[in-house]
Amino acid sequence: MPRMTAAAAAVEILKREGVTQAFGVPGAAINPFYRELKNVGGVNHTLARHVEGASHMAEGYTRAKAGNIGVCIGTSGPAGTDMITGLYSAIADSIPILCITGQAPVSKLHKEDFQAVDIASIAKPVTKAATTVLEAAQVPGVFQQAFHLMRSGRPGPVLIDLPIDVQLTEIEFDPETYEPLPVYKPSATRAQAEKALSFLLEAERPLIVAGGGIINADASDLLVEFAELTDIPVISTLMGWGTIPDDHELAAGMVGVQTAHRYGNATFLESDTVIGIGNRWANRHTGYNLEAYTKGRKFVHVDIEPTQLGKIFAPDYGIASDAKVALELFIEIAKEWKAAGKLPDFSAWAASAQERKATLQRRTHFDNIPMKPQRVYEEMNKAFGPETRYVTTIGLSQIAAAQFLHVYKPRHWINCGQAGPLGWTIPAAIGAATAQPDVPVVALSGDYDFQFMIEELAVAAQHKVPYVHVLVNNAYLGLIRQAQGGLGINFEVNLEFENINTPEIGVYGVDHVKVAEGLGVKAIRVEDPDKLGEALEEAKKLAVEHQVPVVVEAILERITNIAMSKTVDMSDVTEFEDLATEPGHAPTAIKALKV
Numbered sequence: 001m002p003r004m005t006a007a008a009a010a011v012e013i014l015k016r017e018g019v020t021q022a023f024g025v026p027g028a029a030i031n032p033f034y035r036e037l038k039n040v041g042g043v044n045h046t047l048a049r050h051v052e053g054a055s056h057m058a059e060g061y062t063r064a065k066a067g068n069i070g071v072c073i074g075t076s077g078p079a080g081t082d083m084i085t086g087l088y089s090a091i092a093d094s095i096p097i098l099c100i101t102g103q104a105p106v107s108k109l110h111k112e113d114f115q116a117v118d119i120a121s122i123a124k125p126v127t128k129a130a131t132t133v134l135e136a137a138q139v140p141g142v143f144q145q146a147f148h149l150m151r152s153g154r155p156g157p158v159l160i161d162l163p164i165d166v167q168l169t170e171i172e173f174d175p176e177t178y179e180p181l182p183v184y185k186p187s188a189t190r191a192q193a194e195k196a197l198s199f200l201l202e203a204e205r206p207l208i209v210a211g212g213g214i215i216n217a218d219a220s221d222l223l224v225e226f227a228e229l230t231d232i233p234v235i236s237t238l239m240g241w242g243t244i245p246d247d248h249e250l251a252a253g254m255v256g257v258q259t260a261h262r263y264g265n266a267t268f269l270e271s272d273t274v275i276g277i278g279n280r281w282a283n284r285h286t287g288y289n290l291e292a293y294t295k296g297r298k299f300v301h302v303d304i305e306p307t308q309l310g311k312i313f314a315p316d317y318g319i320a321s322d323a324k325v326a327l328e329l330f331i332e333i334a335k336e337w338k339a340a341g342k343l344p345d346f347s348a349w350a351a352s353a354q355e356r357k358a359t360l361q362r363r364t365h366f367d368n369i370p371m372k373p374q375r376v377y378e379e380m381n382k383a384f385g386p387e388t389r390y391v392t393t394i395g396l397s398q399i400a401a402a403q404f405l406h407v408y409k410p411r412h413w414i415n416c417g418q419a420g421p422l423g424w425t426i427p428a429a430i431g432a433a434t435a436q437p438d439v440p441v442v443a444l445s446g447d448y449d450f451q452f453m454i455e456e457l458a459v460a461a462q463h464k465v466p467y468v469h470v471l472v473n474n475a476y477l478g479l480i481r482q483a484q485g486g487l488g489i490n491f492e493v494n495l496e497f498e499n500i501n502t503p504e505i506g507v508y509g510v511d512h513v514k515v516a517e518g519l520g521v522k523a524i525r526v527e528d529p530d531k532l533g534e535a536l537e538e539a540k541k542l543a544v545e546h547q548v549p550v551v552v553e554a555i556l557e558r559i560t561n562i563a564m565s566k567t568v569d570m571s572d573v574t575e576f577e578d579l580a581t582e583p584g585h586a587p588t589a590i591k592a593l594k595v
Contacts, residue, residue: 002174006139007167008036010100010160012175013143015042019071019098021434023048023057027075029115030102032167034073043071046434046463049455051079053427055086056453058097060391060431062090063414066218068435069150070097076104077115080161081122085421088126090157092418093239094216096150099123103163106134123159132161136169140178148181154305155216186304188321193329196275196300196317197337203273203298205349206232207252209285211323212239212417213278213304219324220410223277224248226327229334231346233353235264237279238402241413245386246406246590252353256285257565257573259402263356265570270352275300278323281312282418289569302326358594361580362563364404365587367529370557373397373472374577375529377404380470381588383536384442388412391429392444394420396478400562401444406590412439423452426469429549430460433467440540441467443549447495447510448477454515457549461520466543466550468536474556475508481559486566496558508555516551523551 004012010033014022023046026034037043048054051074058070072083080101090097103109104116109132123130128149133142139162146158188196200206214223220243227234227244233252234244238259244251253264268274274297279285281301286293290313301308301315302323309318319326337343364378377400386408392398393416407413414432416424429443450471460467477493484490495509502511505525516523522542526535532554539550561576580586583593 001172003170003172005032005036005167006136006169006171007033007162008040009140009171009173009175010143011036011040011043012173013140013178014071016175016178017069017147017180018067019043019069021046021061022071022073023054023061023431024073025051025054025075025079027079027102029076029104029164030073030100030162032164033100033102033162046430046459048427049459050453051082052085052423053453053456053459055083055097055099056089056424056427057431057434059086059090059095060414060428061435062095062097064389064411064432064435066411069147070431071100072097073100075102075115076119077117080117080119084123084126085419087123087157087159089416089419089421089424091126091128093416094155094212095157096155097157098146098150099157099159101159101161102167103132103161105165106163109163119161120159126157127159128156130159130161132163133166134163136166136171139166139171140173144181148183152184153186185322185325186306186320187325188302188319188329190329192319192321193326193333196302196319197330197333199273199275199298199300199317200230200344203344205271206273206275206346207268207271208232208234209237209274209276209279210234210240210243211237211277211279213323214240214243215410217278217322217324219327220244222324222327222331226330226334229331229338230343231350233267233350235268237282237285238415239417240279241402242407242410245408247408249354250350253357254402255570257287257568257570258284258399260570260573261403262360262362262575265573266356266360267353269571271297273298275302277302277326278304280308283568286312287565287568287570289567289571292569292571354591355594358591361586361589361593362403362575363577363580363585365585368557369528370555371529371532373400373556373560373562374404376470376472376532376554377401378588379529379532379536380442381406382533383540384440387440389414389432389439389441390444391425391432391441393422393424393428393449394479395446395449396482396560396562397444397446397449397472399479399564403563422449425449426453426456429467429469430456430465433465443467443469445469445471446478447471447473447475447512450512451510455519457516457519457521460549464547466547468539468543469549469551471512471551471553472556473508473512473553474558474560476558478560482561482564512551512553521549521551522546523553525553525555527555
């Protein structure tokens with residue numbers, strides 16, 4: 001039997017589980033593992049500037065391509081705690097990443113050694129499993145189990161904590177005979193699928209709610225096939241955006257209290273039957289007024305995690321199943337029913353959804369200086385085509401993006417949906433661009449998100465990871481300012497100041513162009529909306545030429561309110577701008593405005 005260090009065995013397992021890329025920051029307690037990364041080879045490594053950044057890079061890497069599992073690595077103590085935010089983000093959105101931390105020697109774990117912390121206990125609430133390995137011979141089994149857990153059922157992250165002496169201990173391990181454990185995924189039965197679809201037989205206005213579980217299952221093509229077979233409009237959740245192309249005749253927009261379309265909410269409120277697949281009825285989708293969301297309609301819920309069924313509200317029928325398996329059965333049954341003339345005709349209902357899509361549009365074309373944010377997304381729609389992969393996290397910038405941008409493919413909207421940590425966007429964009437360098441990546445940040453982990457731009461410069469980063473700057477915590485309005489305050493959300501080193505930018509404070517250029521990337525500042533399209537085109541060229549990110553900073557008006565519900569009720573959304581009444585008001589709308 002071959003002998004090698006436990007750390008070497010771990011690297012061999014990473015390779016055999018399909019890992020080719022890792023992100024991290026070395027340190028004393030994890031250096032033995034890094035030595036084996038070098039000696040064993042086969043796993044590329046990107047050095048982050050911050051360990052939290054490494055965890056978000058791993059997330060972006062996983063989210064970009066089916067089958068990927070991002071790996072983030074750090075030393076003990078503060079590196080592990082830095083990665084907790086990434087683990088929380090990953091488990092909240094059902095994203096498998098593997099976090100590997102170094103640790104003090106086993107004999108010192110109870111002696112408050114330097115940078116020693118019980119990271120496994122800290123990480124347990126935000127992982128599927130978190131383990132400090134105390135016996136070197138257990139390392140292969142712990143890693144094998146980690147990949148099994150990450151891929152089985154509802155995907156999610158795992159943390160493995162390796163004491164330094166465990167990493168260095170030699171064990172017997174034969175990598176040539178290693179095999180990954182079989183992945184477990186619950187599967188719908190034929191009887192369950194028939195029961196679920198039986199709700200369509202009494203429906204007049206059904207909808208499909210397509211969640212991120214469809215993307216995780218790599219089943220977006222099946223979702224589109226099922227929708228086309230049945231002529232049922234599709235509402236995408238924020239995490240499921242891209243399961244059906246936005247310009248598809250059955251794409252009915254998004255629903256919710258923030259990241260929603262006027263036509264999407266209107267269509268939903270007209271529906272009588274909803275089939276949710278791979279979604280979790282998140283509160284930004286349903287709102288807190290569940291009566292408004294559920295009253296007058298029946299619900300079928302399909303989810304891979306049994307405990308999700310009934311968590312938010314009790315469906316009329318629930319199935320614990322992988323989305324792909326369920327959709328395959330739905331298609332099989334729908335084909336049989338259609339051939340037998342049993343399937344109702346929903347074409348008139350589908351047409352009505354498209355009628356709302358063509359009339360209930362928000363205005364985007366404004367010529368104001370400073371810019372209104374809506375104009376930024378209009379120009380982005382012109383500059384970036386269907387192959388574009390957008391990456392963003394939270395804030396008014398993300399909410400407006402969901403209302404105005406267009407997504408055509410699964411995994412082309414990479415968004416931290418539930419956790420929404422500021423600073424997520426830059427490292428996640430680096431991870432996504434690393435995963436598929438041939439897919440153009442466009443990141444989107446407000447000024448505060450951009451500043452949180454701005455140092456990671458140097459990582460992209462060092463490792464030649466090009467992408468375009470659109471930065472909308474109003475020198476405000478815009479979403480929090482808007483939320484505080486209901487409380488009658490505007491407190492500690494103002495970022496404006498006069499930068500003595502860059503007086504020409506007035507009260508916008510931080511000179512993002514200088515900072516970005518100091519970190520090795522290119523940057524363009526734009527104040528006139530008529531010049532924004534030109535700047536975006538220039539950014540694409542510069543990114544290709546220099547193989548680094550290019551930041552396009554759009555200077556916005558200080559205060560803009562973006563449409564959302566003040567009462568967290570999807571039936572009560574406040575609109576702050578007039579409805580588009582002529583085509584020129586929304587020239588890049590996904591469907592030509594009908595007047």
